[in-house]
Amino acid sequence: MPNDDVKIKVRNLTKYFGDLHVLDNISFDVKKGEFLCVVGPTGCGKTTFLNLLTKLIPPTSGELYINDEPADPKIHNISFAFQEPSAFPWLTVEQNLEFGLKIKNIPKDVIKTRVERIIKLLGLEQFRKSYPHQLSVSSEQRIIIGRSFAMYPDLLLMDEPYGQMDIKMRYYLEDEVIKLWKEFGSTVIFITHNIEEAVYLAERILILSNKPSTIKKEVVVDLPRPRDFTDPKFVEIRKYVTELIKWW
Amino acid sequence: MNNNNLLKKGRRMGDLKYMILSVISVLTFLLIWQLLVIFGVLSTRTIAAPTQVLVTFFEKFYSTAPDGATIFTNIAVSLKVSLTGFFSAIIIGTPLGMLMGWYKPLDRFIRPLFEIIRPIPPIAWIPLTILWVGIGLGAKAMIIFFSAFVPCVINSYTGIKLTSQVHVSVAKTFGASNFKIFRTVGVPSSMPMAFAGIRIALGNSWGTLVAAELLAANAGLGYMIMMGRQFVRPDVIILGMLTIGILGFIFTWIFTKIENVVVRWRTL
Numbered sequence: 184m185p186n187d188d189v190k191i192k193v194r195n196l197t198k199y200f201g202d203l204h205v206l207d208n209i210s211f212d213v214k215k216g217e218f219l220c221v222v223g224p225t226g227c228g229k230t231t232f233l234n235l236l237t238k239l240i241p242p243t244s245g246e247l248y249i250n251d252e253p254a255d256p257k258i259h260n261i262s263f264a265f266q267e268p269s270a271f272p273w274l275t276v277e278q279n280l281e282f283g284l285k286i287k288n289i290p291k292d293v294i295k296t297r298v299e300r301i302i303k304l305l306g307l308e309q310f311r312k313s314y315p316h317q318l319s320v321s322s323e324q325r326i327i328i329g330r331s332f333a334m335y336p337d338l339l340l341m342d343e344p345y346g347q348m349d350i351k352m353r354y355y356l357e358d359e360v361i362k363l364w365k366e367f368g369s370t371v372i373f374i375t376h377n378i379e380e381a382v383y384l385a386e387r388i389l390i391l392s393n394k395p396s397t398i399k400k401e402v403v404v405d406l407p408r409p410r411d412f413t414d415p416k417f418v419e420i421r422k423y424v425t426e427l428i429k430w431w
Numbered sequence: 432m433n434n435n436n437l438l439k440k441g442r443r444m445g446d447l448k449y450m451i452l453s454v455i456s457v458l459t460f461l462l463i464w465q466l467l468v469i470f471g472v473l474s475t476r477t478i479a480a481p482t483q484v485l486v487t488f489f490e491k492f493y494s495t496a497p498d499g500a501t502i503f504t505n506i507a508v509s510l511k512v513s514l515t516g517f518f519s520a521i522i523i524g525t526p527l528g529m530l531m532g533w534y535k536p537l538d539r540f541i542r543p544l545f546e547i548i549r550p551i552p553p554i555a556w557i558p559l560t561i562l563w564v565g566i567g568l569g570a571k572a573m574i575i576f577f578s579a580f581v582p583c584v585i586n587s588y589t590g591i592k593l594t595s596q597v598h599v600s601v602a603k604t605f606g607a608s609n610f611k612i613f614r615t616v617g618v619p620s621s622m623p624m625a626f627a628g629i630r631i632a633l634g635n636s637w638g639t640l641v642a643a644e645l646l647a648a649n650a651g652l653g654y655m656i657m658m659g660r661q662f663v664r665p666d667v668i669i670l671g672m673l674t675i676g677i678l679g680f681i682f683t684w685i686f687t688k689i690e691n692v693v694v695r696w697r698t699l
Contacts, residue, residue, distance in 0.1 A: 237604045256606035263604040269597045273619040273696045283605040286615070314696045334605070 190215040190370045191338055196245035198231055205231050207395035209245070213338075216368045218361075220381035223391030224428055229374045230266075232396070233342050236372065237263045249337050260287070262331035264341040270315040270326045277302070277311045279326050283334045301329040304363060321352045325359065332363045341373045345380070357383055361408065378428070382421045383410050390427050400427050479666035484673070487666040497667065498658035500650045506674065508651040509640055512568055516575025517636040524583030524632070525625050531584070532591035532621070533613045545584065553578035553635070554642045571643040571651075578639040579632035586628025590621030623697050626690045633686055637679045 191213035198206040205228040213219050223229055234240045236247055238256055247254040254261065262283065270279050280301055284294045302311055305325050315323045324344055331339050341360075345353045357380060364371055375381050381388050385404050392399040404420055411417060461481045467473045468480035479487070491502035498505070531538040531545075556577050564570040594617050602612045644653025652671050659667030691698050 237600075239600055239603060256604055257608075258606075261604050261606070263601065265597050265600065267597050269595075269601050271598060271601075271616070271619070273622070273694075282601075282615070286602065286605040286607045286611060316696075340604075 188214045190217075190250065191372075192248040192251070193236070194246050194248070196232075196235060196247070197243050198228075198235060198240075199243045200231075204395035206235070206242075207397045209396070209398055211389060211398060211401070213370055213372065216370055218364055218371045218373065218384060218386045219389065220385035220387075221372060221374045221389045221391060222376065222378055222381045222424065222428065223396060224393055225376060227391045227393055228396045229376070229391065230342060232391070233263070233340055233372075233374055236338070236340055237261055254338070259338070260334050260336040262334045262336040262339045264327050264331045264339070264344045266342045266344065266346055268315075268320070268323055268327070270323050270330075272315055275312050275314055276307055276318070276326055279315065280330050280333050283330060287334070297333050297335070301333045304366065305329050305359065321348055321356065324348070325356065328356070328360060328363065332367050332369060335367060336369055339369045339371045341371065343375050343377075346375075353380070358409070360384065378421055378424050379412065382406075382417060382424065383412070388424060390424060402427075475665070476663060477665060479664075479669055483666045484669045487664075487670050491667075491670065497662040497664055498650070498655045500655070502655075502670070502674065505650060505652050505655045505671075506678070508648075509644065509653065509675075510678075512571040512643070512651065513575055513636050513640045515568065515572035516639075517579050517632060519572065520576050520579035520583050520632055520636070521629055524580045525587045525629070528584035528587030528628075529591045529613075529618060529621060529625070532588040533617050548577075549581055549585075551577075553639050557643065566648060571640070571648065574643040575636045575639050578635040582628045582631035582635065583625075584628075586631070587621055587625040590624025590628075591617045593624065594620045623694050626694060630683075630686060630690075633682060634679075637675070637682065641675060 189212045193212070194210050196206055196209040198204075209232070221229060221232065231240070235242050236254075238247075238254060238261070249259045249261075252258070271282065274282065277298060280298045281294050284297065289297075302308055305328075307322075307325070307329070310318060310322065315326060318326075324347075328341075328344060331341070345356050348356065360371075360373075361384065363369075373381075373384055382404055388402040388404060389398050390400045390402065391397070402420065402424055406414065406416055406420070464478075465480050465482060468475060468478065468483075475483075488502065493501060495501055495504075500508070527541070531541055553574055556574050560570045560573045564573065598616050598620065599612055602616050607615065640651075641653040641656070644651040645657050648654040652675050656668050656671035659665070659671060
């Protein structure tokens with residue numbers, strides 16, 4: 184991988200909670216505009232891993248670099264689409280999309296253009312003045328995804344954002360994420376326990392081992408898009424990843 | 432659509448039916464009261480007939496007997512006192528509660544004092560306030576302030592403590608400073624609770640107003656009631672009581688309207 188392409192560098196990330204060793208010496212790179220999925224067995228510390236990447240909790244040792252600088256939410260644009268519903272109930276759809284941009288003190292006209300773009304891409308025109316609780320759970324999740332992309336983030340982290348959706352809605356939203364990702368060229372780290380989802384979305388999959396987690400294997404997914412769940416190659420990769428998670 | 436309209440119409444008819452029932456209940460009550468007075472079952476020395484109260488109400492438009500002020504002066508004085516106390520309590524209490532709930536050192540610093548003051552009944556402050564500031568507007572407003580201040584603080588404190596952690600994390604990952612998170616996440620999310628506190632404060636301040644005026648005043652609705660007792664004018668007493676009740680009702684109504692605008696997202 185040529186070095187100038189690397190956007191995110193994770194070096195020797197280690198985390199202990201007291202005596203509990205959760206993450207062990209994790210290092211990897213993410214290229215600019217890459218879609219990386221992280222999968223692992225249940226309870227392997229995926230969420231801890233994400234919380235470290237967003238700087239919500241400090242690592243025991245190791246560092247995350249964005250553009251070769253230690254990551255700092257105040258300097259870099261980091262977006263996090265959380266697993267649980269995180270749209271602000273007191274803000275309308277439009278205001279929710281504006282929220283992060285306002286925090287970053289981005290000029291008003293830029294905010295307007297970006298929010299319009301997102302609203303159009305997500306087809307939320309008729310809901311722009313609605314409050315989240317007036318929408319369905321899936322629409323609420325779409326606001327969150329939209330809010331994250333609106334930041335034009337250096338790094339976009341997603342923590343099983345579709346965990347609570349039914350399968351049909353999942354497919355639909357996965358396609359939507361791919362659409363947004365292509366449109367904005369964002370660098371994405373997407374955490375999931377759903378292997379099929381990972382194979383469908385990722386350009387590269389990192390497989391975490393059980394606690395203390397390390398990167399067990401890296402799998403490149405070079406299938407053309409849109410991907411087909413029934414494509415023999417797709418099935419082969421899915422089985423391969425499943426085996427890796429099963430046998431540790 | 433048609434069905435919907437029918438349903439709405441049906442509901443309106445139902446509402447009307449219940450309203451008629453309520454009106455009948457009040458009228459029956461007034462009628463019985465009136466008859467009891469007319470037939471001498473109740474003495475006019477202890478209670479006035481509803482019609483007499485109505486007459487007194489119109490008389491008090493211009494008459495200053497027996498308390499020395501017209502009804503409008505009394506209302507104005509009482510409103511001035513209660514609103515001064517009430518709004519000072521909101522302006523100081525609500526932000527204080529929120530800041531205490533958000534910033535731990537402030538919480539630790541102020542909370543012990545607050546916990547000492549909290550259980551003291553507001554009217555227990557009356558003697559001290561009279562010593563400090565006499566019986567003017569300031570004294571009464573201060574007593575009302577004590578009654579309204581506590582619920583403002585407690586509710587906004589609890590409200591901001593209940594801020595969802597994931598909302599805080601969202602703002603944090605966007606790079607917001609602690610104060611910015613307080614302002615953009617903590618404050619709006621605590622608004623429904625803060626408003627519930629202000630609603631309690633409104634009731635308290637109106638209730639304490641009478642107590643404050645009963646003990647130390649020279650005009651106002653509470654003072655009017657007290658003078659009514661001294662001059663054995665039950666009509667004046669009842670007029671004062673009803674005026675306080677109706678004004679309280681109007682306040683609650685206005686307040687609900689304001690609340691519906693500010694926390695619109697909750698009511699839609």
